[in-house]
C-alpha cells in the first residue's frame with residue numbers, strides 16, 4: 001500500500017500545481033450529465049475549486065490510513081447525504097470517471113497503472129461517502 005500511496009500523492013502534487021486542473025475537472029464533471037451541471041447552477045465555482053483541492057487531499061489521506069482525514073471524509077459524507085445535498089450514488093461514478101480523465105491531462109507521468117491506483121484509492125473514500133447516503 002505505501003508505494004501506491006506515494007505514487008498517488010506525487011501524481012496529485014503534479015496535478016495540483018497545474019493551473020487548470022480543478023477547472024478542467026469540474027468542466028468535465030458538469031459536461032458528464034445535465035443533472036450534475038444543474039447541481040452547480042448557483043455555485044461560486046472559484047470557491048468550489050479551492051474546496052476540492054482540500055477535499056481530494058482528504059480522500060487520498062484517508063486511503064493512506066489517516067484517522068484525521070477519515071473524520072473529514074465523514075463530514076463530507078454528511079454534507080452530501082440525503083436531507084442535505086442529497087448526492088445520488090451514480091453521481092459519484094461520474095465524479096471518479098471525470099477525475100480519471102482529468103489526471104492524465106495534467107500529470108505527464110500518468111499511465112494506465114497509475115490511473116488504476118488512483119481509482120482504487122479514491123474509491124475507498126467514495127465508498128465511505130456513498131454508504132452514508
Ligand code: HEM
Pocket residue numbers: 036039040042043044048051052055056059076079080085087091092095125126129
Ligand atoms: C467524493 C468526491 C467529492 C468530494 C471530495 C467533494 C467535495 C466537496 C466539498 C469540499 C464541498 C464543500 C462543502 C462541503 O464541505 O460539503 C462540496 C460541495 C458540493 N458538492 Fe461535492 N464532493 C464530492 C462529490 C460530489 C458529487 C458526486 C456531487 C454531485 C453533483 C457533488 C456536488 C456538490 C455540490 C452541489 C456542492 C455544494 C456547492 C455549493 O455550495 O453551491 N459533490 N463538495
